[in-house]
Every structure is written in C-alpha cells, then in structure tokens.
Amino acid sequence: MSTQEHTDRGPLDRDELAARVARDIPDGSYVNLGIGQPTKVADHLSADSGVVLHTENGMLGMGPQAQGDEVDTDLTNAGKVPVTELPGAAYFHHADSFAMMRGGHLDVCVLGAFQVAGNGDLANWHTGAPDAIPAVGGAMDLAIGAKEVLVMMSLFAKDGSAKIVPACTYPLTGVGCVSRVYTDHGVFAVGPDGVTVLETYGLSFDELAERMDVPLQRA
C-alpha cells in the first residue's frame, strides 16, 4: 500500500467526503452517525450494504429523514430531526442504547471534530471559551464505545491551521479513541504509531507535510 496522491483535482466537497467515508463502512455493520456533517454519510450507503443505523436516543434500523406525512414527533434522530423506521427496526431505552455502545457492540461511529491529535485523542464537544455553555450529549460515550471511531471534518480551520494536531488544545472528548480522519484534503490513519497519510486530495503529501504541525508518514 502506498499513499494515493490526488493532485489533479481539488479538495473533496461535502458530498464527496461523505461518499468517501461511506465507502469504508463495511457491509452489514452497525453504525452511529454523529449529528451534523456525519449524518450525510447515510445518503451514500447503498440499500444492499446491510448497514444498520443506530441512533442514541433509542433505535436501531433508522431510515432517512421523514418527509411530509411521514413526520412523527415520537420518532426523531439524535439531532431531534424527524426520521423514519426501516424493516427490522427496534426501539430501546437510553440505558440500553448506551450499553450497546459502551459494551462494544457498535461497529463504527462517525463523528465531527474540532481537533484530533496524532495519537487519536479527540476534541469535539467544547471550545473551552469562557462564555461557552458546555454541552456534551453522547459524544464522550460514542468516542470510547464504538469499536472504530472515524472522524469527518475539514482539515484546516478558518485561520488556516490544521485540525490534526500534535496535542489537542481544546478540552478532550476521549483519549486515543480515533482510528481514521477523513477530511477534504486527505484521509489519515492516527493512533499510537502517529499519522499516516492514506490519500490526499488537491494537495500533495509534501504540501500537506508543510502545512501541518504533526510528522506525517507515507502509507
């Protein structure tokens, strides 16, 4: 395996990024998609993939967002958006929902992030700003619960700094929990062995290495 450098094109747009994440979700897995951008991954999972979506407010077998007459206020996703149920769906209470996460039964979760450290530390719940009202939801439970935690985010912050960092400066959500980071400019493996660049989009490996503060390895 070697790093695939896609320099003949620009960065991935949001839909392409969601599709790229979806491609790495194994058929038949039980998956939780975090609130926000990760929700889009569902649009790129084929019907015959057999992937079953979990929502932490108590459901397996979640279907697409409800439209028109389908809207039922008793059936929402974790973002409180009305959704639908698919054949084979099951409902359960909150303690069971988080037990199946924490107990290692959930195969994959996809989360957004403010920062990911090269060792897999995750920061995605709090900016630490003094006037910010802290709100964690299920982020910490998901981060340590799912067998594999994938992060999906833009690689660079608005100020141009990379969000894959040597050490998170924002308050942590989980320690060493992330295995892969999917970004508009590349796909990275993170963990005890540091950061490995699996793919690049719009930038070369060397250009990424120049713009990021963590040591990068080729795959």
Place this chain on the structure above:
Amino acid sequence: MTRATVLDTAREAVDGIEDGSTVLVGGFGLAGMPFDLIEALIDQGAKDLTVVSNNAGNGEWGLAALLKAGRVRKVVCSFPRQSDSFVFDELYRAGKIELEVVPQGNLAERMRAAGAGIGAFYCPTAVGTPLAEGKEVREIDGRTYVLEMPIKGDVALISAHTADRMGNLVYRKTARNFGPVMATAATTVVAQVSEVVETGTLDPEAVVTPSIYVDRVVRVEPRHLQVEGAR
C-alpha cells in the same frame, strides 16, 4: 402498597412534590417530554428544584417554562445548549442556575444504577477529559475507568403512550428514551399517557415498564407538537 393510582388531572398527579426535590424529567428534545405534568408542576408551585433531564428546555414550553418560572435551582443534563434553549442560556449566563453536565450515557446509567440498587459503578466514558476531573479512577484489566455515582430522584415525571389501570406502561418509538430508566430511579413516579386501558388488555410480553415502578398515571390529550424548531 404501591399500586398505581389513575388520576383525573395532571394537577392531582403532581400533588405533594416538595420544594427542594430532585425531579427526573423524561424526554429527548420534545419526544417523550411530559408537557402536561410540567405545566401542572408550575401550577403546583414547588420551587428550588433540581431537574435531571437530557436537555434544558426548548423554546418557552415544557421544561423551559418551568425554568422561566424560576423554580429550578440546578439542572443536571447532557446537552443544555440548543438552537432554542434561550431560557436556560439566559439564566445560566446570569448566574441564576447551576449546571452539571453529564455524558448522556452516564446520565442514563447513573439513574439505572439508582433504580437497580447499585452503589456506584466504574465507567470508561470521559476518562482523561474535564468531566472526569476530581473523580476516582481505577484500572481494571488494563483499561481505565471513572467511578460514577447513582442519580436518585424524589420524583420522576415521564410520558408513555399507554398505561393499564395497574400502571404497566408501553411507550411509542423514540419517545421511550429516558422514561423506562427514570421510572426505576425515583421515589414517586408519575406517568402521563395518551391512553389508559383496562388491566389485562396489554400484552404482558410488550410491557416495557412493569407496574411495580409506577405510582401515578394520568391520561392527557395528545398534543400536536410543532416540528419545525423541534431541536
């Protein structure tokens, strides 16, 4: 001893809730939120309450209305900040309300522990984060865990879909959320339901909350919640 009473009004169902009580309030956003019981509690007048719920109110209804009425001293929840949590936000910024943020799974499990007679439990969630600061940590089989304490309520206010006259409860879709857990974790459990049926008509295999946990039941008219902004 503790057979459930089916009451005629939500106001009767919240009778006797004392000042300073810890009140577990079901619901996740609007789904499963016991609106009628909360409105009755505002009318009843108990104050200085600690509210345990996933969120800290939406818009100006339900929990937000209780907060706005100035009855709540402290909120224990996982996700207070929402697009329409302006009532909580304002009280919090003005220093008029205490907040304990708890990871959502810990919130559920801490209540489950209270209801199951567990003294405390070691949990891997939040290890190495600010939410584990000051808590006892222990390594078990190579993994690090944080000691978490039970959350016990004086009262639980929950919403279910159907009750029988004994107090057995059945929920509906994701409106189930915290209801079954809270029903185990409070001294007095009050359920508002859309329908009360005769004992013996619920399928015993389908009962989610057995009657032993439930003290008071009241039937309320279904609400047509506004979905837009239902975050």
